[in-house]
Amino acid sequence: MKVIFLAYRDWALAVYPTVKKHPKVSECILVKTTAMLKQLDLNAYDLIVSCGWSEELGEDVTSKIEAIGVHCAELDRYSYGTPIQLQIIEGITRTKHRIFSFTYDRNSSRAHTHNRLYSHEVDLDYSGNMEDILEQLTVTSKVLFNRYLDDYPDIIWKQWPTEVIVRPKRKPEDSVLSKEDFIQMDTEQLYNFFRCLEDPYPNGCIEDEKGVLYIQKVMYKKK
The missing domain is CATH 3.40.50.170 (Formyl transferase, N-terminal domain)
Structure with a gap:
Protein backbone atom coordinates (compact mmCIF):
# COMPACT_ATOMS: atom_id res chain seq x y z
CA MET A 1 0.00 0.00 0.00
CA TRP A 160 -21.65 6.51 14.76
CA PRO A 161 -24.65 7.12 17.05
CA THR A 162 -25.99 10.60 16.25
CA GLU A 163 -27.39 13.12 18.71
CA VAL A 164 -29.32 16.35 18.48
CA ILE A 165 -26.95 17.92 21.04
CA VAL A 166 -24.11 19.99 19.56
CA ARG A 167 -21.09 21.38 21.39
CA PRO A 168 -19.68 24.24 19.28
CA LYS A 169 -15.91 24.42 18.78
CA ARG A 170 -14.16 26.49 21.44
CA LYS A 171 -12.42 29.71 20.43
CA PRO A 172 -9.16 31.20 21.85
CA GLU A 173 -11.15 33.85 23.73
CA ASP A 174 -12.93 31.04 25.62
CA SER A 175 -9.64 30.48 27.48
CA VAL A 176 -10.17 33.73 29.41
CA LEU A 177 -11.94 33.69 32.78
CA SER A 178 -13.19 36.86 34.41
CA LYS A 179 -12.91 37.19 38.17
CA GLU A 180 -16.70 36.78 38.31
CA ASP A 181 -16.48 33.46 36.45
CA PHE A 182 -13.59 32.36 38.62
CA ILE A 183 -15.40 32.75 41.95
CA GLN A 184 -18.41 30.77 40.69
CA MET A 185 -16.35 27.64 39.95
CA ASP A 186 -15.24 25.02 42.49
CA THR A 187 -11.65 23.75 42.64
CA GLU A 188 -12.33 20.69 40.52
CA GLN A 189 -13.97 22.77 37.80
CA LEU A 190 -11.03 25.17 37.84
CA TYR A 191 -8.60 22.25 37.63
CA ASN A 192 -10.40 20.80 34.61
CA PHE A 193 -10.58 24.19 32.93
CA PHE A 194 -6.89 24.99 33.28
CA ARG A 195 -5.46 21.50 32.68
CA CYS A 196 -7.24 21.08 29.35
CA LEU A 197 -5.66 24.35 28.21
CA GLU A 198 -2.07 23.55 29.10
CA ASP A 199 0.57 23.74 26.35
CA PRO A 200 0.33 23.40 23.38
CA TYR A 201 -3.14 24.96 23.60
CA PRO A 202 -3.98 28.62 24.35
CA ASN A 203 -3.39 28.65 28.11
CA GLY A 204 -6.29 29.39 30.42
CA CYS A 205 -6.04 32.76 32.10
CA ILE A 206 -7.77 35.10 34.54
CA GLU A 207 -8.22 38.71 33.51
CA ASP A 208 -9.00 41.83 35.50
CA GLU A 209 -8.43 45.57 35.17
CA LYS A 210 -4.73 45.18 36.08
CA GLY A 211 -3.69 42.42 33.72
CA VAL A 212 -3.89 38.78 32.66
CA LEU A 213 -2.68 35.83 34.76
CA TYR A 214 -1.83 32.76 32.61
CA ILE A 215 -1.95 29.27 34.14
CA GLN A 216 0.46 27.00 32.27
CA LYS A 217 0.24 23.91 34.49
CA VAL A 218 -1.93 22.80 37.41
CA MET A 219 -2.05 20.09 40.08
CA TYR A 220 -5.11 19.00 42.04
CA LYS A 221 -5.77 16.80 45.09
CA LYS A 222 -9.21 15.72 46.23
CA LYS A 223 -10.09 16.10 49.91
Whole structure:
Protein backbone atom coordinates (compact mmCIF):
# COMPACT_ATOMS: atom_id res chain seq x y z
CA MET A 1 0.00 0.00 0.00
CA LYS A 2 1.05 3.56 -0.70
CA VAL A 3 -0.04 5.84 2.14
CA ILE A 4 -0.22 9.59 2.71
CA PHE A 5 0.17 10.42 6.41
CA LEU A 6 -1.28 13.81 7.42
CA ALA A 7 0.00 15.32 10.66
CA TYR A 8 1.54 18.48 12.08
CA ARG A 9 1.08 18.27 15.85
CA ASP A 10 3.99 16.78 17.84
CA TRP A 11 1.94 13.96 19.39
CA ALA A 12 0.63 12.98 15.94
CA LEU A 13 4.02 13.17 14.20
CA ALA A 14 5.22 10.55 16.69
CA VAL A 15 2.68 8.11 15.17
CA TYR A 16 4.13 8.39 11.65
CA PRO A 17 6.99 5.85 12.06
CA THR A 18 4.51 3.18 13.19
CA VAL A 19 2.39 3.56 10.08
CA LYS A 20 5.43 3.78 7.82
CA LYS A 21 6.89 0.48 9.03
CA HIS A 22 3.65 -1.52 8.92
CA PRO A 23 4.17 -4.69 6.82
CA LYS A 24 1.40 -3.77 4.38
CA VAL A 25 2.81 -0.28 3.71
CA SER A 26 5.35 -0.10 0.87
CA GLU A 27 5.54 3.71 0.81
CA CYS A 28 4.42 6.34 3.32
CA ILE A 29 4.84 10.04 2.69
CA LEU A 30 4.51 12.60 5.52
CA VAL A 31 2.39 15.66 4.66
CA LYS A 32 2.19 18.55 7.13
CA THR A 33 0.11 21.15 5.25
CA THR A 34 -2.94 21.31 3.00
CA ALA A 35 -0.78 23.01 0.37
CA MET A 36 1.54 19.98 0.32
CA LEU A 37 -1.46 17.67 -0.03
CA LYS A 38 -2.81 19.60 -3.01
CA GLN A 39 0.48 19.13 -4.85
CA LEU A 40 0.23 15.32 -4.76
CA ASP A 41 -1.27 13.07 -7.40
CA LEU A 42 -3.80 11.30 -5.18
CA ASN A 43 -4.39 8.62 -7.78
CA ALA A 44 -0.86 7.38 -7.12
CA TYR A 45 -1.73 6.46 -3.50
CA ASP A 46 -4.10 3.99 -1.84
CA LEU A 47 -4.96 5.61 1.49
CA ILE A 48 -4.81 8.86 3.47
CA VAL A 49 -4.17 8.44 7.19
CA SER A 50 -4.81 11.67 9.09
CA CYS A 51 -3.74 12.10 12.70
CA GLY A 52 -4.64 15.19 14.72
CA TRP A 53 -5.62 16.93 11.48
CA SER A 54 -8.09 19.73 12.24
CA GLU A 55 -9.18 20.64 8.70
CA GLU A 56 -11.88 19.01 6.58
CA LEU A 57 -10.35 17.19 3.65
CA GLY A 58 -13.16 18.09 1.28
CA GLU A 59 -14.93 16.03 -1.36
CA ASP A 60 -12.31 16.93 -3.97
CA VAL A 61 -9.92 14.75 -1.93
CA THR A 62 -12.22 12.05 -0.55
CA SER A 63 -13.76 11.38 -3.97
CA LYS A 64 -10.33 10.35 -5.26
CA ILE A 65 -8.84 8.36 -2.37
CA GLU A 66 -9.94 6.52 0.75
CA ALA A 67 -9.24 8.58 3.86
CA ILE A 68 -9.37 7.78 7.57
CA GLY A 69 -8.56 9.60 10.79
CA VAL A 70 -8.80 9.30 14.57
CA HIS A 71 -11.33 11.06 16.77
CA CYS A 72 -11.04 11.21 20.57
CA ALA A 73 -14.69 11.27 21.65
CA GLU A 74 -17.44 8.71 22.08
CA LEU A 75 -20.39 11.09 21.75
CA ASP A 76 -21.30 12.75 18.46
CA ARG A 77 -21.88 16.08 20.22
CA TYR A 78 -18.08 16.50 20.37
CA SER A 79 -17.54 16.02 16.62
CA TYR A 80 -17.37 19.71 15.75
CA GLY A 81 -13.93 20.62 17.10
CA THR A 82 -11.91 20.94 20.35
CA PRO A 83 -13.24 17.58 21.68
CA ILE A 84 -10.56 17.23 24.38
CA GLN A 85 -11.30 20.58 25.99
CA LEU A 86 -15.07 20.26 25.78
CA GLN A 87 -15.12 16.79 27.34
CA ILE A 88 -12.73 17.61 30.18
CA ILE A 89 -14.57 20.82 31.07
CA GLU A 90 -17.81 18.83 31.20
CA GLY A 91 -16.23 16.36 33.63
CA ILE A 92 -15.70 13.41 31.26
CA THR A 93 -12.72 11.28 32.29
CA ARG A 94 -13.30 8.14 30.17
CA THR A 95 -14.10 8.16 26.49
CA LYS A 96 -13.26 6.38 23.21
CA HIS A 97 -10.58 6.88 20.58
CA ARG A 98 -11.87 5.76 17.18
CA ILE A 99 -10.89 5.36 13.56
CA PHE A 100 -13.40 7.29 11.46
CA SER A 101 -14.01 7.52 7.74
CA PHE A 102 -13.98 10.80 5.85
CA THR A 103 -17.11 9.62 4.05
CA TYR A 104 -19.57 12.24 2.96
CA ASP A 105 -23.25 11.43 3.34
CA ARG A 106 -24.87 13.49 0.58
CA ASN A 107 -28.33 12.83 2.03
CA SER A 108 -27.44 14.31 5.39
CA SER A 109 -28.39 17.85 6.38
CA ARG A 110 -25.45 18.05 8.77
CA ALA A 111 -22.54 20.29 7.82
CA HIS A 112 -20.08 17.94 9.54
CA THR A 113 -20.44 14.32 8.50
CA HIS A 114 -16.89 13.07 8.93
CA ASN A 115 -17.64 11.09 12.10
CA ARG A 116 -20.65 9.17 10.79
CA LEU A 117 -18.78 5.89 10.28
CA TYR A 118 -16.14 4.28 12.50
CA SER A 119 -14.33 0.96 12.57
CA HIS A 120 -11.83 0.35 15.38
CA GLU A 121 -11.96 1.85 18.87
CA VAL A 122 -10.05 1.75 22.15
CA ASP A 123 -10.62 3.28 25.57
CA LEU A 124 -9.12 6.69 26.30
CA ASP A 125 -8.51 8.16 29.74
CA TYR A 126 -8.73 11.93 30.24
CA SER A 127 -7.22 12.13 33.70
CA GLY A 128 -3.92 13.88 34.39
CA ASN A 129 -2.22 16.81 32.73
CA MET A 130 -2.27 17.59 29.03
CA GLU A 131 1.12 15.97 28.48
CA ASP A 132 -0.33 12.71 29.89
CA ILE A 133 -3.37 12.94 27.62
CA LEU A 134 -1.32 13.68 24.49
CA GLU A 135 0.96 10.75 25.30
CA GLN A 136 -2.14 8.54 25.39
CA LEU A 137 -3.31 9.92 22.05
CA THR A 138 0.03 8.93 20.52
CA VAL A 139 -0.07 5.40 21.91
CA THR A 140 -3.72 4.72 21.13
CA SER A 141 -3.36 6.14 17.61
CA LYS A 142 -0.52 3.68 16.97
CA VAL A 143 -2.74 0.83 18.17
CA LEU A 144 -5.72 1.96 16.09
CA PHE A 145 -3.82 2.45 12.84
CA ASN A 146 -2.00 -0.87 13.26
CA ARG A 147 -5.32 -2.67 13.76
CA TYR A 148 -6.85 -0.92 10.77
CA LEU A 149 -3.94 -1.79 8.49
CA ASP A 150 -3.88 -5.37 9.81
CA ASP A 151 -7.53 -5.78 8.81
CA TYR A 152 -7.40 -3.80 5.56
CA PRO A 153 -9.17 -4.12 3.15
CA ASP A 154 -11.72 -6.15 5.12
CA ILE A 155 -12.88 -3.25 7.29
CA ILE A 156 -16.22 -3.45 9.09
CA TRP A 157 -17.74 0.02 9.40
CA LYS A 158 -20.27 0.90 12.08
CA GLN A 159 -22.70 3.78 12.33
CA TRP A 160 -21.65 6.51 14.76
CA PRO A 161 -24.65 7.12 17.05
CA THR A 162 -25.99 10.60 16.25
CA GLU A 163 -27.39 13.12 18.71
CA VAL A 164 -29.32 16.35 18.48
CA ILE A 165 -26.95 17.92 21.04
CA VAL A 166 -24.11 19.99 19.56
CA ARG A 167 -21.09 21.38 21.39
CA PRO A 168 -19.68 24.24 19.28
CA LYS A 169 -15.91 24.42 18.78
CA ARG A 170 -14.16 26.49 21.44
CA LYS A 171 -12.42 29.71 20.43
CA PRO A 172 -9.16 31.20 21.85
CA GLU A 173 -11.15 33.85 23.73
CA ASP A 174 -12.93 31.04 25.62
CA SER A 175 -9.64 30.48 27.48
CA VAL A 176 -10.17 33.73 29.41
CA LEU A 177 -11.94 33.69 32.78
CA SER A 178 -13.19 36.86 34.41
CA LYS A 179 -12.91 37.19 38.17
CA GLU A 180 -16.70 36.78 38.31
CA ASP A 181 -16.48 33.46 36.45
CA PHE A 182 -13.59 32.36 38.62
CA ILE A 183 -15.40 32.75 41.95
CA GLN A 184 -18.41 30.77 40.69
CA MET A 185 -16.35 27.64 39.95
CA ASP A 186 -15.24 25.02 42.49
CA THR A 187 -11.65 23.75 42.64
CA GLU A 188 -12.33 20.69 40.52
CA GLN A 189 -13.97 22.77 37.80
CA LEU A 190 -11.03 25.17 37.84
CA TYR A 191 -8.60 22.25 37.63
CA ASN A 192 -10.40 20.80 34.61
CA PHE A 193 -10.58 24.19 32.93
CA PHE A 194 -6.89 24.99 33.28
CA ARG A 195 -5.46 21.50 32.68
CA CYS A 196 -7.24 21.08 29.35
CA LEU A 197 -5.66 24.35 28.21
CA GLU A 198 -2.07 23.55 29.10
CA ASP A 199 0.57 23.74 26.35
CA PRO A 200 0.33 23.40 23.38
CA TYR A 201 -3.14 24.96 23.60
CA PRO A 202 -3.98 28.62 24.35
CA ASN A 203 -3.39 28.65 28.11
CA GLY A 204 -6.29 29.39 30.42
CA CYS A 205 -6.04 32.76 32.10
CA ILE A 206 -7.77 35.10 34.54
CA GLU A 207 -8.22 38.71 33.51
CA ASP A 208 -9.00 41.83 35.50
CA GLU A 209 -8.43 45.57 35.17
CA LYS A 210 -4.73 45.18 36.08
CA GLY A 211 -3.69 42.42 33.72
CA VAL A 212 -3.89 38.78 32.66
CA LEU A 213 -2.68 35.83 34.76
CA TYR A 214 -1.83 32.76 32.61
CA ILE A 215 -1.95 29.27 34.14
CA GLN A 216 0.46 27.00 32.27
CA LYS A 217 0.24 23.91 34.49
CA VAL A 218 -1.93 22.80 37.41
CA MET A 219 -2.05 20.09 40.08
CA TYR A 220 -5.11 19.00 42.04
CA LYS A 221 -5.77 16.80 45.09
CA LYS A 222 -9.21 15.72 46.23
CA LYS A 223 -10.09 16.10 49.91
